[in-house]
Amino acid sequence: MTDQLRPLDLEQAFATFSESFAPRLAAAVNDYDVKIARLDGPYVWHAHADTDEFFLVLAGELTIELDGQEPVVLGPHQLFTVPRGLRHRPIGVPGTRVVFIEPRGTVNTGDADPADLSDEQRTHSTTGLALDNR
Numbered sequence: 001m002t003d004q005l006r007p008l009d010l011e012q013a014f015a016t017f018s019e020s021f022a023p024r025l026a027a028a029v030n031d032y033d034v035k036i037a038r039l040d041g042p043y044v045w046h047a048h049a050d051t052d053e054f055f056l057v058l059a060g061e062l063t064i065e066l067d068g069q070e071p072v073v074l075g076p077h078q079l080f081t082v083p084r085g086l087r088h089r090p091i092g093v094p095g096t097r098v099v100f101i102e103p104r105g106t107v108n109t110g111d112a113d114p115a116d117l118s119d120e121q122r123t124h125s126t127t128g129l130a131l132d133n134r
Helices: 010-014 119-123
Strands: 024-029 032-042 053-059 062-066 072-074 079-082 088-103
Touching (some): 010 032
Antiparallel strands (some): 062 088
């Protein structure tokens, strides 16, 4: 059976990596990638000019700061979509795990200036990394 025809156990998938803000490609739906990630601490302010960004919290707590708006705080089993073009910054408490759904090829750092990225953020600026167990 090919990987596309096998279910993915998210607990097992999360067990294969520990890096924060380094999304893994969990599945594909048409022209969209389903990504999973651990989010620990603040990320870089950024926007995605051409796409919304969907967040579903599986565990932990995620605060999404939004430019000019009140922050959105999400707990397990809550979701939020950041509208395209809106600058935002995700902040996860330790242990936060999320699912993203984005058009294939979307870079997680969006339009962030590379000079504003930490070394770790620069290393994990990606359209999604392969899961080790797929």
